[in-house]
Amino acid sequence: MKSFFLTAALIAGLSFTGRAQTPAAMHDAEAFQKGTFAGATADQAHYNAVYQLDSDDPKLIQQTLRNINNALEDARLKGKITIELVAFGNGTALFRKDQPYEAPLTALKAKGVILSQCLNTLKEKKISKDELLPLIAYVPSGNGELIIRQAQGWSLVHP
Known part of the structure; x- marks a missing residue:
């Protein structure tokens, strides 16, 4: 049976x-x-993705920003995706005022991307919020944010 x-x-x-x-x-x-497959069919009403950045490598930072823009421009996802970028550890370099990323971050924020910085990293590295761009939000821990988002069904992207 x-x-x-x-x-x-x-x-x-x-x-x-x-x-x-x-x-x-x-x-x-x-x-x-x-032989006619051209990518997955986006059959859900909405998608959520959280991008993890924990590196200060300029190439990886640029790749992450490019990946986010590519997802926002993907015709299958256009208008039905929410994205959060979580920076922690060395990834905090992305949000520093002395780095060249303010313009692309401002553009991403204008497109609805949530820009989140780990507070644990600031405490551990003794970085003041005054050293960071004013357009970001803060989360208690980057890892905690990733864990919560994944439990909520968000896709994790780590370029």
Whole structure:
């Protein structure tokens, strides 16, 4: 009897995680087999993504900013995505007044991106809020923010 239900579940498209494949996912798999796949179908009304930045490497910072802009401009996601950028550790360099990132950050904020700085990092590195751009928000801990956002169903992106 168990094998009957398992077979029926597999035929119905259920995975072992208990989730059924969405019609969009099944369509995407079929399109791939036919050679017509052009990316995942955005079948949800809204998406949330949190970007993690914990490096002061200028190349990684630029890549992160570019990735966020690319997500905002993706035709599938346009107008239906909320993004938060969380900086902590060495990633705090992104928000420093003495760094060249104010213009791109201002543009991202104007597009609705939440710019968050970890307060634990400021305390540990003895950085004053006066040293940072005024356009950011503060969270108690960067790791805590990432944990909470993931538990809320947000996608984590770590370029």
